[in-house]
Every structure is written in structure tokens, then in C-alpha cells.
Amino acid sequence: MDLHRTLRRFARDEGGALTILGLYLFAGMAVLGGLALDMTRLMVARTELQVAADSTAHAALYLRDGMEPDAARAGALDIGLANMPRDRFGEILRAEDIHFGSFDVETQSFVIDARGRDAVLVTTTRLRERANAVTTYLLQLVGAGSFDIRTEAVYETYVPRCLREGLFADDVIDVQSNNFYSSGFCMHSNAHVALNNNNTFEQGSVVSMPEIDDLDLPKSGFEKNDGLEEALFETTYQPKLTDRVDEILEGLAQVGSPYRPSYLGATTEIELKGKTIAQDDLVKGRLHRMTCGGGGGHVTIDAGVQLNQMVILTDCKVKFGADVLIEDAIVATTNTDARSLSGAADFAVGRDDGCAAGGGGKLVTAGGMDFAAKLALYGAQLVARGDIRFAAQAEGVEGVSIVAGGRIDGSSNMSISYCDGMGMEDIYQARYFRLAA
Numbered sequence: 001m002d003l004h005r006t007l008r009r010f011a012r013d014e015g016g017a018l019t020i021l022g023l024y025l026f027a028g029m030a031v032l033g034g035l036a037l038d039m040t041r042l043m044v045a046r047t048e049l050q051v052a053a054d055s056t057a058h059a060a061l062y063l064r065d066g067m068e069p070d071a072a073r074a075g076a077l078d079i080g081l082a083n084m085p086r087d088r089f090g091e092i093l094r095a096e097d098i099h100f101g102s103f104d105v106e107t108q109s110f111v112i113d114a115r116g117r118d119a120v121l122v123t124t125t126r127l128r129e130r131a132n133a134v135t136t137y138l139l140q141l142v143g144a145g146s147f148d149i150r151t152e153a154v155y156e157t158y159v160p161r162c163l164r165e166g167l168f169a170d171d172v173i174d175v176q177s178n179n180f181y182s183s184g185f186c187m188h189s190n191a192h193v194a195l196n197n198n199n200t201f202e203q204g205s206v207v208s209m210p211e212i213d214d215l216d217l218p219k220s221g222f223e224k225n226d227g228l229e230e231a232l233f234e235t236t237y238q239p240k241l242t243d244r245v246d247e248i249l250e251g252l253a254q255v256g257s258p259y260r261p262s263y264l265g266a267t268t269e270i271e272l273k274g275k276t277i278a279q280d281d282l283v284k285g286r287l288h289r290m291t292c293g294g295g296g297g298h299v300t301i302d303a304g305v306q307l308n309q310m311v312i313l314t315d316c317k318v319k320f321g322a323d324v325l326i327e328d329a330i331v332a333t334t335n336t337d338a339r340s341l342s343g344a345a346d347f348a349v350g351r352d353d354g355c356a357a358g359g360g361g362k363l364v365t366a367g368g369m370d371f372a373a374k375l376a377l378y379g380a381q382l383v384a385r386g387d388i389r390f391a392a393q394a395e396g397v398e399g400v401s402i403v404a405g406g407r408i409d410g411s412s413n414m415s416i417s418y419c420d421g422m423g424m425e426d427i428y429q430a431r432y433f434r435l436a437a
Contacts, residue, residue, distance in 0.1 A: 038136040045134045046149050048084060049124040052092060053153035054435065056080030057122040060098050061155045061433050064117055073098045080124070090132025097123045103156045103436050110154060110437075119156040119436065125149065154437040159429045160237055161206065162188035164421060167410070168403045170239040171387070174216075175410035181205045181231075184418035189408075190236055192216055196412075201227035205418075208233040240430030242405030245366050245385045248428060249334055252313050253287060259428065261330065263309040277301045277312070284309050292316035292335075303344075307331070307361070317367075320347045326361035326380075327351045333365050338386055340367030347371060350378035355399050355419035360426060368406065379423035392416075401427050 060076035067075070073095050080093045101112040103119040110121045126132045126149045133146035162168045166186035167175075173189040177196035183204030187193060192209050194216035201207065205227065209215065212232050222229050251259030255266045264287055272281055272290040277299060282288065290299055292315055299314065301307075303321035307329035312318070315334045320343035327350065333340050341363055351359030360379035363369065368386030376396040381403075382388055388404040391411035399419030402408060 041136065042134055042147055042149070045126060046151060048089075049092060049126065049149055049151040050153070052080050052083045053122045053124040053151050054155075055083055056093060056098065056124070057120050057153040057155040057435075058433055060100070060120045060122065061117075061157060064100060064120065065157075065431060069100055069114060072100075076120075076122075080122070084124075090126065091130050092124050092126060092132065093122070097125070103154050105156075105436065108437060117157065117431075119154060122153050124151050124153075152437070153435065155433050156436040157431040157433055159431060160186075160188070162186040162208065163237070163241060163401065163403065163429060164427075165399065165401055165418060165424060166206075167408050168237070168239075168241075168401075169388075169408040170242065170405050171407035173408045173410075175199075175408075175414075176412040178412045179410070180415040182416060182418045184420055185416055188235070188237065190239065191407075195221065195225060195228070197221065197224035199225045199228065201225065201231040203227060203230065205231045206233055207231045208235050210234060210236045237432070239403075239405055240432070241383060241403050241428060242385050244428075244430060245364065245383065245405075246334075248364055248383070249313070249332055249366065252311055252330065252332055261309075261311065261328075261426065263328065264311060272299075272312075275299055277305065279305050282307065282310055286310055288312045290314040290316055301331075317342075320344065322346045324348070326363075327359050328361070330362045330364065332363070333367070335365065336367040336386070338368040339370045340365045340386075341369045341384075343371045343375065345372050345374045346376075347374075348376040348378070349380035349382070350376075350399070350423075352376070352378045352398070353423065355379065355417075355422040357423055357425060360399075360424055362427065364428075368404075373411070379419065381424070381427040383428060399423050 056076045056079055059079040060072055063072035063075045076098055077095055084092050099112045099121045100116040101110055101119055102116055103110050126134050133148050135146045167173055168188050170190045172191045173187055174194040177198045179199045181201050183202040186206040188208040192214035193207055197218055212234050248259045251257030263285055267286050269287045269289055270283055272288050298317035300319045301321055301324050304323045306325045309328045311330045313332050317335050317337050317340050318333055322344045323346050325348045349361040353359050362381045364383045366385050369384050369388045371390040373391040374393040375390050377400040379399040381401040383403045385405040387406035388402055389409040392414045397414055398417040
């Protein structure tokens with residue numbers, strides 16, 4: 001009887017119930033914590049693989065710009081494995097996981113081309129077949145002891161609009177008043193842009209700099225510069241093209257160089273003498289050299305001379321006479337003077353052909369440029385490591401790429417038309433890289 005009452009009291013006793021509940025809660029929290037730990041481990045592994053893929057793809061495309069595919073692939077592989085060493089992560093990347101080719105943004109598709117330079121696809125993996133799959137803790141109790149993870153990165157090349165057609169300066173761009181900039185035209189400064197009043201920026205034109213607040217305007221500048229406020233954009237670009245001026249100048253004399261125009265071929269060079277270049281001194285399809293030495297010498301290209309399918313390469317300061325015309329031709333100098341290339345009035349670079357193919361001209365200098373009024377530019381490119389100063393006549397600019405490692409100072413009363421790359425197929429361009437997918 002006493003035992004019966006004892007058992008009944010024990011059955012009715014609720015003491016310690018919370019202890020049992022606590023054990024259930026602890027077990028549940030332990031399971032959730034274990035799952036969270038496994039999921040976090042998988043997410044961290046994916047992030048590490050994605051970072052390795054991104055850095056490898058950027059390195060591969062950068063190296064491919066100046067290397068053969070195998071060499072670029074090997075260099076990029078070293079960078080990728082430096083992020084995730086084999087002794088810790090296994091073989092997350094092999095040379096065959098790096099593919100060059102092209103990328104279609106609209107369809108998000110990659111086309112492999114063993115000799116391609118436009119894009120690269122990199123795949124990084126942690127796989128059972130490579131003995132480096134990501135292991136789990138709690139999930140292995142239900143048969144999921146490891147997971148395969150695969151990530152991809154696509155980098156592509158592009159040329160910023162301001163470096164295809166427009167004004168680009170690593171220092172200040174200072175242009176004056178009463179200028180018209182058509183839709184599509186771009187001016188970019190890595191310092192800031194300075195403007196006076198009464199300029200018109202057609203819808204679709206761009207004025208960019210690192211900080212819009214640094215824009216230099218007179219009072220009421222937005223009211224007296226139609227379209228300017230809508231054209232403003234913040235960005236910065238590395239001055240890659242002006243960093244390559246020496247490479248361009250050397251390449252003009254090297255058969256097979258991408259900087260040497262096709263109309264020269266492997267023809268014999270012509271050595272020019274004296275301080276004046278006349279029409280009779282020039283031969284179509286030839287590279288013309290002129291040496292001044294010492295950096296102080298100069299040469300004048302006679303008034304009315306027409307340069308067509310030829311190159312003048314010199315260490316002299318060059319002055320262009322009135323009515324000189326450069327069509328499908330290049331004048332380049334290693335001279336570093338601030339006015340190493342200068343010109344009189346009515347000097348024209350490029351053929352006035354309404355943005356038709358061909359007919360463009362290029363000026364390249366290790367120094368600076370300074371041109372008087374009525375400079376006409378049609379499908380033209382001006383590249384200087386230093387400053388570029390110019391004045392242009394109304395309606396005298398149609399298709400132009402002006403790239404300065406210093407500053408650009410422009411004039412008033414210009415109407416600059418945009419050719420959308422037409423007639424500027426052969427300008428020098430430095431490719432930039434961006435993550436595409």
C-alpha cells in the first residue's frame with residue numbers, strides 16, 4: 001500500500017520537467033548550430049573561390065594584352081593559386097580552366113577563341129574528383145559529408161567613350177565659352193573640368209571627373225550652360241594611353257608593331273635633312289626620319305604641304321605651316337618640349353568627309369602641343385604626354401580624340417560633332433578591363 005501511494009505521488013510530481021524540456025531545446029539548438037556552421041563553411045568556401053576566379057580573370061586579361069595566351073595563362077594561374085594555395089585548398093585551378101575569347105553581354109554567352117584578347121572566362125572549383133571538395137560537420141550524419149563547389153568569372157576589355165572620341169586629360173580640362181558639344185561627345189578630366197558660360201551640351205553628351213563638386217563654373221553657370229547638369233558624371237580612369245607614348249613612338253619604326261600603320265609595310269626609311277620639309281621631300285608609303293639632337297632643334301613643315309599615307313618620326317620640335325593637311329598620316333616626335341608640336345592657322349588633321357571611313361590623321365608627342373586658331377580636326381587623334389592647347393574654328397571639329405597626360409586648354413566658338421567611331425577606326429586605343437559576369 002505504501003509502495004502504491006509512493007508510485008502515485010511520483011507520477012503526479014512535475015518537478016524536473018523543465019530539465020527534460022531543456023535537453024530537447026539543447027539538442028535542437030545544437031542541430032541548428034551545426035547546420036549553420038556547415039552552411040557558413042560552404043558560403044565562405046564559395047566566396048573564396050569567387051575572389052580567386054575574379055583576380056585570376058583580371059590578371060589573365062591584363063597579361064594577355066601584351067603576352068601570348070600560354071604565357072598570360074601561366075602568369076594568371078600563379079596569381080590565382082597564390083590566393084588559395086594548393087597545400088591548403090588543393091587544386092582549385094588549372095591552366096585548362098582559363099579560356100580566352102569573346103563575351104556577348106546581351107545573351108550572357110562566352111565564345112572560346114584560343115587567340116582571343118577581348119574577354120576571359122575563369123572557372124575555380126573544389127570537387128570530389130580533385131580531392132578538395134568542401135567537407136561538412138553535421139550534414140555528414142545524413143550522408144552529405146562533402147559538397148562540390150564551382151564558380152566562374154568573366155572579364156572583358158572595353159575602351160571608355162572619352163578615349164574613343166572626346167577630350168581626355170589626366171590634369172585639368174579648361175574650355176571656354178560659346179561651344180556646342182553634340183550628343184555622344186565626352187570630355188573627362190582626372191582632376192576637374194573648368195567652363196565659362198554659353199556652352200551647349202546636347203542630350204547624351206558627357207562631362208566627367210572624379211568629383212562633380214570640383215566643377216569650375218562662373219556664378220549661374222548651370223543656367224548659362226544648357227544641358228551641362230544632365231551631362232555630369234563621376235568617374236576616374238587610369239591614363240593608359242599617355243603612359244604608352246614611348247611604346248607608340250618606338251613601334252612606328254618596327255615592322256609588325258600594332259602601332260605601325262599598314263600603309264608603310266616594310267619599306268625603306270627616308271632620312272630628311274635641313275630645317276624645312278617641302279612637298280617634294282616626302283614619299284607616299286614611307287617612314288621619314290629627321291634628327292635634330294640635343295632637344296633644342298626644330299623643323300618646319302612648309303605651308304600647303306599635304307601628308308598622305310606616310311609617317312614623319314623625329315626628335316625635333318615640329319611646326320606646321322598654314323594650310324598643312326594630314327590625311328591617313330602620322331607625325332610623331334620624341335621631343336619633350338611643351339610646344340614640341342605647334343601649328344599656324346588653318347592647319348588640318350584629317351579629311352573633311354562627314355565621318356566617312358579612312359582619311360584620319362594622328363599627332364603623337366612625348367611633350368606638349370600648342371595650336372593657333374582655325375585648327376580643323378576630322379577623324380583626328382592628338383596624343384601628348386604633356387599639355388595640349390588648341391583653338392578651333394566654328395564647325396571645324398568632326399570626330400576627334402584628344403588625349404593629354406597633362407591638361408587640355410580649349411577655345412571658344414567651337415562646334416564639335418560626334419562620329420560614333422566612324423572614320424576613326426585606326427586611332428590608338430588602350431584597353432581597360434571590367435568584370436562582365
